[in-house]
Amino acid sequence: MSFHISQRFIDELLEEDCPYMDLTVEALGIGREPGRLTCHPKAACVVAGVEVAARLLESSGCRVACEAASGDRLEAGQVFLRAEGTAGAIHRSLKIAQNVMEYSSGIATRAAGMLESARKANPHVQLAVTRKHFPGTKRLSLAAAQAGGAIVHRLGLSDSLLVFDQHRVFTGGLDGFASRVSEYRKAFPEQKLGAEVATPEEALLLARAGIDSIQCERFTCADLEETVRGVKAVNAAVQVLAAGGVTGKNAAAVAATGVDVLVTTWAYFGKPADIKMVVSRSEEHTSELQSRPHIS
Secondary structure, rough: OOOOOHHHHHHHHHHHHHHOOOOOHHHHHHOOOOOEEEEEEEEEEOOHHHHHHHHHHHHHHHHHHHHHOOOOOEEOOOOOOOEEEEEEHHHHHHHHHHHHHHHHHHHHHHHHHHHHHHHHHHOOOOOEEOOOOOOOHHHHHHHHHHHOOOEOOOOOOOEEEOOOOHHOOOOOOHHHHOOHHHHHHHOOOOEEEEEEEEOOOHHHHHHHOOOOOEEOOOOOHHHHHHHHHHHHOOOOOOOEEOOOOOOOOHHHHHOOOOEEEEEHHHHHEEEEEEOOEEEEOOOOOOOOOOOOOOOO
């Protein structure tokens, strides 16, 4: 699954780290020296951010070849990206490219492991990541989670209808909201209407009212099983989502309750992958990249 990253975003990443010049490279007088870069993980991982890293390097003036794409599972030491260019071009983009790949690969690896665990218990369950990522990292965080097999729960406030208690204080509470579900659905007929609930009883009330999806916040597994049975008995098409506290440790148990979707922020937060960036001097007129494809 691809995720659009604009050139403006690439340029902003580069400018954030090197807005004017690389003082170290300038001081050493090595800016025009020919160099090579290879990248490999120090431990097995699901790699992500590869295409963004390649564009960062290319935008600095390097020639780049990718031997893996975001979402691929790599072994320790497996080279997946090579670049050639001047020392100035390599060093301008090296660290930001490494940061993108390390943080992205950490997210992708956690998402992939969580999804794998969940699907052993429920082969049809989906893993959806929320918009509770660190502000400013939406593009990279969502792309990384998708590389690990997750889907996006919500891109933001403009793409979906999801009603919380904080909304229902203005609609006459849960009962007032339930009484107007059909009205709300007609307001935006092409959008599914979802709502968060705190108990199985609330879930059944909304299922009977004609809601499209029900998000169960911090339910026990026993309550989730009860909710899935009750809601599906009312309308099998209603999607039941488990949210709040869903992690890699309990994903299988939560998925086994029969829910349709696991909603999580867990994949965002943890240790980055360790990507080794190896720089070497090269002969100016010899290239290792001529026969290597660039995956975009």
